[in-house]
Amino acid sequence: MRDERGWTYQDVVDIVAKPTRRSADRRKAWKWEHWGVEPDAESQVALAEAIGVPIREVHRLGWPGWLPDGGPVRTGFPWTKAGTLQSLDDTLEHAMPDRRGFMKLGGQALTVLAGQWLTRDPEPVTAALTGGRIDSQLVADLEDGLPRLRRMEAAFGGPWARHLLDAELDTVTGILKGASYTDRVGRRLLRLSAELARLAGWSSFDAGLHTAAQRYWTSGLRAAHSAGDHALGANIIKSISLQCYDHGLFADALRLAAAAVEGAGAVTPRTLGMLLLRQARAAAACGDRAECDRLLAAAETQMGRASTGDDDPAWTGYFDTAEFYAQAAACHADLGRPRLARDNYATALTLMPVAKRRDLATYTIQHARTHTALGDADHAVHLLETAIPIITAAPSQRNADRAAAARAELPLATKDPKVQRLDQLLATLAA
Structure with missing residues (x-):
């Protein structure tokens, strides 16, 4: 990290010392690098802020895992x-x-x-x-x-x-x-x-x-x-938009999703529907209900026009009716419509092929969160227990993080036997 930025040991301790009012002794940085000494929490936060690493990643990855590397x-x-x-x-x-x-x-x-x-x-x-x-x-x-x-x-x-x-x-x-x-x-x-x-x-x-x-x-x-290949480029931009969404960069996610739709060119109805749904999700995350609903309607219209005879790109194969309902459910969840989200997730899970194990786990977890939002914590626990073996079979860090987030939302006591059983399952998943 120092080499990438051209920093000396003194540069590092100066950066840490300013916000923490600690001593700027260069030997501290030397010990962090060579003796395996771990900086205290305040020093890590100061260094992370200086190099643009989100604080949540400092907590999630720990020292020295959150330090940038690889150029x-x-x-x-x-x-x-x-x-x-x-x-x-x-x-x-x-x-x-x-x-x-x-x-x-x-x-x-x-x-x-x-x-x-x-x-x-x-x-x-x-x-x-x-x-x-x-x-x-x-x-x-x-x-x-x-x-x-x-x-x-x-x-x-x-x-x-x-x-x-x-x-x-x-x-x-x-x-x-x-x-x-x-x-x-x-x-x-x-x-x-x-x-x-x-x-x-x-x-x-x-x-x-x-x-x-x-x-x-x-x-x-x-x-x-x-x-x-404009359509393939649009699909890659769509993926980058989702990454921004996951990191809370909702405005950037919306700009990227809009660029994907604009730059896709002449595409099949299924392809356009898929791109419009990504834009709808970003609009929902930004809290724009009217724009999200407009985009959802436009995506649904395109899906209605899709035909088996269309020359769809092969990479659209995953985007079926089940995926459409799941993405619509995510929009409703972000807009604070848990009943609509629950119903759409239920439909998606009914239609989804069992071979799509990772997606089954994703939408089972999200379905559980809608039940929590509607006050049905017991059913949410049941759904999370269902999802964990699927994640084990199809490993996904994103799904593991989702399951942990869904567990944190449960309004149940830690000593509740259902919660204890769920925590044991989550612990095996983390391991």
Whole structure:
């Protein structure tokens, strides 16, 4: 962390000393770094504020887990094929070792990135002049692996899938850098790398590795741009919007979601409905009831127009009727409409395939929270107990955090046998 910022030991203790009125003895920082001495709570808070780490992450990750490492998330690459390959290389170097549980890029930097994506025109794809010739069949073989990777990521959760996705992305990036191919094949390879980066970003996000997610998504956005795939770029922006939502950056989430809808281009009704729902969720989080209701109605209209004969992108496969009801439920919950949220979650859970274990856990937990809000704590406990084995089968840090948050909302005494049993289950989940 010091090396990234060019700080001396004295710089560190000066930063800590100013708000805490402690002594500025450089030996303290040396001991933190070399002797394993842990700074006191006030010193950690002062240092976290100086480097832009949320205080909640200091408490959640502990010392020294909350300290940034792995270098900054670089976003200044050109919006060209060469810039895309540089961005992918940077991601492949830093994303897997990066274990940060917070976002390094703030909302403003992300909205600037989205604005650049909206306004830059993609250049023609030119191939390297060395290396073997890549034909359409080889690209098709690589593309054939995507459905399997999507199923694995959805079924087993992010921590397991991200290693496979990173390896696949490395392979495709290597081909883009070293092989020769036509413009058409090059765009397919870039589109494939963008989707692999999107999936790797999502799996990192699900595992609570938010900086790694940002690395994958920002490079994937460039790859989608270079491929000329506006819809895929919009889907990546949509994912970044959700990450901002999860971190309480609601205004940024709304700006990003709106940019996704604006930049998607001509898309199928199902795709547009999915993007509109993300915008609706951000509007709900901002407390804009009228805008949220308008967007929900627009999304429902698009879903009504969707047909099995539409040429939907493969990555929209998860977005079915169950997902629509679940996302609508989340909107109602954020707007303080627990009855509507409860009913929509119940419908979503009835329709959801059992194979979507992570989503089943997510919406079972959120369903439980609506029952708590409506005064039915006993049923909320039952739902949380149902969700915990599903999280165990499909590990997800986001779902583990949701379950803990839902438990904290229960208005029941700690000595209540139901609560004690639930706490035991949550303890095994944390372990």
